[in-house]
Amino acid sequence: MRKGINPNLAKIHRNCTVEEVAGLFGVHKNTVRAWVKNGLNICDDKKPMLILGSVLREFIRNKKTAHKQKCKPWEFYCMRCRRPQSAAGSMADYEPQTSTRGCLMALCSGCETSMNKYFSLAKLEGLNDKLDITIPIALKHINKSDEPLLNSDFNE
Numbered sequence: 001m002r003k004g005i006n007p008n009l010a011k012i013h014r015n016c017t018v019e020e021v022a023g024l025f026g027v028h029k030n031t032v033r034a035w036v037k038n039g040l041n042i043c044d045d046k047k048p049m050l051i052l053g054s055v056l057r058e059f060i061r062n063k064k065t066a067h068k069q070k071c072k073p074w075e076f077y078c079m080r081c082r083r084p085q086s087a088a089g090s091m092a093d094y095e096p097q098t099s100t101r102g103c104l105m106a107l108c109s110g111c112e113t114s115m116n117k118y119f120s121l122a123k124l125e126g127l128n129d130k131l132d133i134t135i136p137i138a139l140k141h142i143n144k145s146d147e148p149l150l151n152s153d154f155n156e
């Protein structure tokens with residue numbers, strides 16, 4: 001993502017063609033087409049393709065924040081706050097999806113919206129001093145039989 005793109009250049013109440021958007025932000029038309037492919041909503045299926053200014057502004061703004069603000073391992077991206085947030089009460093739940101990976105869930109410390117992300121079971125240990133993670137008892141049992149090495153790591 002280049003630095004110079006200012007989301008406020010998009011005029012909220014105007015629909016723009018791909019060419020106009022490209023001219024507005026000084027990017028190639030193919031870049032704009034790539035944005036459309038990557039989730040930038042267009043008005044309808046009519047030709048030429050039209051992009052609503054407010055939608056465009058929002059898309060670029062999200063693109064910038066997503067790029068700038070990376071979550072630390074113990075942080076989650078809150079959809080409501082639109083930025084990485086720590087877990088409320090430093091508490092999280094781990095829900096296994098495979099024997100090595102699962103979903104880490106917590107409430108946003110800012111707005112209490114539930115947040116989640118995929119996390120590798122092996123890396124959970126590294127979060128011990130940042131998060132109080134609840135792991136289902138069933139999973140501990142699975143590890144005992146399937147992956148004895150991993151289990152002994154947890155007991156250290």
Ligand SMILES: [Zn+2]
Nearest residue numbers: 078081108111
């Ligand atoms: Zn939040």
